[in-house]
Amino acid sequence: xxxxxxxxxxxxxxxxxxxxxxxxxxxxxxxxxxxxxxxxxxxxxxxxxxxxxxxxxxxxxxxxxxxxxxxxxxxxxxxxxxxxxxxxxxxxxxxxxxxxxxxxxxxxxxxxxxxxxxxxxxxxxxxxxxxxxxxxxxxxxxxxxxxxxxxxxxxxxxxxxxxxxxxxxxxxxxxxxxxxxxxxxxxxxxxxxxxxxxxxxxxxxxxxxxxxxxxxxxxxxxxxxxxxxxxxxxxxxxxxxxxxxxxxxxxxxxxxxxxxxxxxxxxxxxxxxxxxxxxxxxxxxxxxxxxxxxxxxxxxxxxxxxxxxxxxxxxxxxxxxxxxxxxxxxxxxxxxxxxxxxxxxxxxxxxxxxxxxxxxxxxxxxxxxxxxxxxxxxxxxxxxxxxxxxxxxxxxxxxxxxxxxxxxxxxxxxxxxxxxxxxxxxxxxxxxxxxxxxxxxxxxxxxxxxxxxxxxxxxxxxxxxxxxxxxxxxxxxxxxxxxxxxxxxxxxxxxxxxxxxxxx
Amino acid sequence: xxxxxxxxxxxxxxxxxxxxxxxxxxxxxxxxxxxxxxxxxxxxxxxxxxxxxxxxxxxxxxxxxxxxxxxxxxxxxxxxxxxxxxxxxxxxxxxxxxxxxxxxxxxxxxxxxxxxxxxxxxxxxxxxxxxxxxxxxxxxxxxxxxxxxxxxxxxxxxxxxxxxxxxxxxxxxxxxxxxxxxxxxxxxxxxxxxxxxxxxxxxxxxxxxxxxxxxxxxxxxxxxxxxxxxxxxxxxxxxxxxxxxxxxxxxxxxxxxxxxxxxxxxxxxxxxxxxxxxxxxxxxxxxxxxxxxxxxxxxxxxxxxxxxxxxxxxxxxxxxxxxxxxxxxxxxxxxxxxxxxxxxxxxxxxxxxxxxxxxxxxxxxxxxxxxxxxxxxxxxxxxxxxxxxxxxxxxxxxxxxxxxxxxxxxxxxxxxxxxxxxxxxxxxxxxxxxxxxxxx
Numbered sequence: 001x002x003x004x005x006x007x008x009x010x011x012x013x014x015x016x017x018x019x020x021x022x023x024x025x026x027x028x029x030x031x032x033x034x035x036x037x038x039x040x041x042x043x044x045x046x047x048x049x050x051x052x053x054x055x056x057x058x059x060x061x062x063x064x065x066x067x068x069x070x071x072x073x074x075x076x077x078x079x080x081x082x083x084x085x086x087x088x089x090x091x092x093x094x095x096x097x098x099x100x101x102x103x104x105x106x107x108x109x110x111x112x113x114x115x116x117x118x119x120x121x122x123x124x125x126x127x128x129x130x131x132x133x134x135x136x137x138x139x140x141x142x143x144x145x146x147x148x149x150x151x152x153x154x155x156x157x158x159x160x161x162x163x164x165x166x167x168x169x170x171x172x173x174x175x176x177x178x179x180x181x182x183x184x185x186x187x188x189x190x191x192x193x194x195x196x197x198x199x200x201x202x203x204x205x206x207x208x209x210x211x212x213x214x215x216x217x218x219x220x221x222x223x224x225x226x227x228x229x230x231x232x233x234x235x236x237x238x239x240x241x242x243x244x245x246x247x248x249x250x251x252x253x254x255x256x257x258x259x260x261x262x263x264x265x266x267x268x269x270x271x272x273x274x275x276x277x278x279x280x281x282x283x284x285x286x287x288x289x290x291x292x293x294x295x296x297x298x299x300x301x302x303x304x305x306x307x308x309x310x311x312x313x314x315x316x317x318x319x320x321x322x323x324x325x326x327x328x329x330x331x332x333x334x335x336x337x338x339x340x341x342x343x344x345x346x347x348x349x350x351x352x353x354x355x356x357x358x359x360x361x362x363x364x365x366x367x368x369x370x371x372x373x374x375x376x377x378x379x380x381x382x383x384x385x386x387x388x389x390x391x392x393x394x395x396x397x398x399x400x401x402x403x404x405x406x407x408x409x410x411x412x413x414x415x416x417x418x419x420x421x422x423x424x425x426x427x428x429x430x431x432x433x434x435x436x437x438x439x440x441x442x443x444x445x446x447x448x449x450x451x452x453x454x455x456x457x458x459x460x461x462x463x464x465x466x467x468x469x470x471x472x473x474x475x476x477x478x479x480x481x482x483x484x485x486x487x488x489x490x491x492x493x494x495x496x497x498x499x500x501x502x503x504x
Numbered sequence: 505x506x507x508x509x510x511x512x513x514x515x516x517x518x519x520x521x522x523x524x525x526x527x528x529x530x531x532x533x534x535x536x537x538x539x540x541x542x543x544x545x546x547x548x549x550x551x552x553x554x555x556x557x558x559x560x561x562x563x564x565x566x567x568x569x570x571x572x573x574x575x576x577x578x579x580x581x582x583x584x585x586x587x588x589x590x591x592x593x594x595x596x597x598x599x600x601x602x603x604x605x606x607x608x609x610x611x612x613x614x615x616x617x618x619x620x621x622x623x624x625x626x627x628x629x630x631x632x633x634x635x636x637x638x639x640x641x642x643x644x645x646x647x648x649x650x651x652x653x654x655x656x657x658x659x660x661x662x663x664x665x666x667x668x669x670x671x672x673x674x675x676x677x678x679x680x681x682x683x684x685x686x687x688x689x690x691x692x693x694x695x696x697x698x699x700x701x702x703x704x705x706x707x708x709x710x711x712x713x714x715x716x717x718x719x720x721x722x723x724x725x726x727x728x729x730x731x732x733x734x735x736x737x738x739x740x741x742x743x744x745x746x747x748x749x750x751x752x753x754x755x756x757x758x759x760x761x762x763x764x765x766x767x768x769x770x771x772x773x774x775x776x777x778x779x780x781x782x783x784x785x786x787x788x789x790x791x792x793x794x795x796x797x798x799x800x801x802x803x804x805x806x807x808x809x810x811x812x813x814x815x816x817x818x819x820x821x822x823x824x825x826x827x828x829x830x831x832x833x834x835x836x837x838x839x840x841x842x843x844x845x846x847x848x849x850x851x852x853x854x855x856x857x858x859x860x861x862x863x864x865x866x867x868x869x870x871x872x873x874x875x876x877x878x879x880x881x882x883x884x885x886x887x888x889x890x891x892x893x894x895x896x897x898x899x900x901x902x903x904x905x906x907x908x909x910x911x912x913x914x915x916x917x918x919x920x921x922x923x924x925x926x927x928x929x930x931x932x933x934x935x936x937x938x939x940x941x942x943x944x
Binding site: 166168322323324325326328329331332333335336339340360361396398472473474475479480481482483484485 | 529530624627628630647648650651652654655660673674675677679680683684685686687688691694695698699824825828
């Protein structure tokens, strides 16, 4: 936990109100999000019991596994969930547009006009989708263990969503508790914040109730059933267990129908409050203005969504059980590059996020006290414009002469290098040499606004919020070196063994 | 009984013989702290290059590369040495030698007998294949980096210290836990898991660690190997010409460390923020006092003794904000003390000093996380010194450890690392407990 977040929490506890830790929202909120509230059966890994799913808050679709202990029924559950989810996904994937080309990317690419966005209550909901994907994506649609075609397709999409959510900058699958705690600090612990009911009680208490009282009340699991996927043991003992027993003992279909209806209504009661809370959380977050880079990141999400839908239409094989060596290495680099870009974009967009970096010395804000905007030097055969500015700051900047590639979010194409640093304890004077973003040519004054003027407030940081990042080369899959076990197979093709695999 | 020098020489000959004749394309050499790892790299590269085939040396950081270039160029003044660098690299004076050629393009270094570059620079070399490669600090290198450069070489010698910090990533994922080519593990771990027959050699003598430290470090951090100090107690000693002032604890801990090689400056138990003002002040004060007292060190390199200077003192901490706070405190004291090297464990890896002062990673903490428990962190901090190591910390660390056993999940098929951080911390504290000087 960073210093500012810790302070926001102390303030929240002290004042009894939520404290914003960002001034803007850094998460995309889709116009028509899909909400998915899953619950599972205790005792087995990811055995689905029911979900509430849909994009209409007033008409959630309830899908209940008819006999949760019977494994074939779980595949039928996946089929019914597929019927709900796959149609909107397919519709979105069909509406595409051309990505405008830039100087760097001249190849014509397409992207979806809109991508799906799924909200689950908490990180365990993401894990539910990941495991559901693992259980279903290798199933065969022919042969002895045949399942409906929508089952493996749902598995492939569930895996895609879960894998995307590992990337810091992706908004296609959102864990509600994480989205909320990224925006607001509460006066309670991380563990308590992990409970959606308690978290929402703190962030958005009912009128006339203090946040702490509302959160304390939310600890009652009868009135505030857990957000799942794990169920409340009391619910298991009082409602679920008798219903399952009656289901097994039912003498005929009529009785079974009645028991199922009773079970479905009990399950709905467990999930409805969470469903409402997730929608309320979406409203709260939607009301916060979005940061400028949110749209940029969502465009990339739409591009990746279309690219994967296209892969599914052309090659369509499920994601392998584990990454090969090259794929793993590439993915790790992607994870790291996208996280650092995301962190930088948040800081560029949001003064409160930048304040964290200023506190830790990785950024500083100060006032320009001296500027030589028209300085031209001749380091080699060519004359180049290299303005000098002097900035004074009270931030605890950790800089040394020679540090390069500092940027000011107001002029992201311009780089600054530290010439010297003088500190008298309270105040630091930093002399910077600027390059780039100064127009072309070296005669006459620098273009107006391209160099900070005396009196301007500037912020410099090493964070880099965009542009192209060089990653170097990776070997091709077939050139995987001996140190990493040599070349693996190109795609994982599911076998009959996968189709017969147990669900657990 | 053979002498340490003879043992080390025999190990070197064995390593060269294995590397040049083994059926396996890779050989691993484990090196305890200060066992002459760089010397091994310098000697083996020059010896192989003298036989006529080019040798590629891969290190992890630019300063490691510069250091190796200078040492290789001094040892083999007749060989052409290439320094593979980024385009805007400015060679340090040590690298500017007649037989050293600097370029960012491997093709321009084609007539060099030895080419030295960082692993991240080698990633940009997209074609060509060379017969011999030596990878220095291979335990600091990440598996995905090795994947990207391994195909450039026929045979690779991996040299590194297994007790140091594992490579890290800015992202957290269990996605690859247990997979043999997990890109987050170290290069050596990936190599050994995919090629279990790879020969493993080790260097048997620590030339850096004094006899007072080698057995302690070996027991705490390298329980499954053996190594000895290259010196005997009479060869290393510390003298304090200026006597301590009364019973001041700072002087007392310096006295104790100069006699026994270890000191633990114990502040009263308290939970503090990371930049604990008292601990920071004590750490800085010990460094300043060491210099004020005109400390002299006697060792095999200077049998007549030499004055301890600020550049021979290192101060290590776990976090960058602690480093910044200690550096500020030293600047406030002023004088030579502000020239001491203050750095995090990560950045002190591979470096060597006469005296080290360590702010204990667990001092004042309320909990012991995996980060603070990592055995490599404590190992780096307590094995940089040639004479003595003084640890600063708050009382209550053993109780903190007892309250926080390791709870990291164990994944199927993933390598278990011995010793675990909890155990290593206990072993080290057990030893420091006999060298405690309470503050006040």
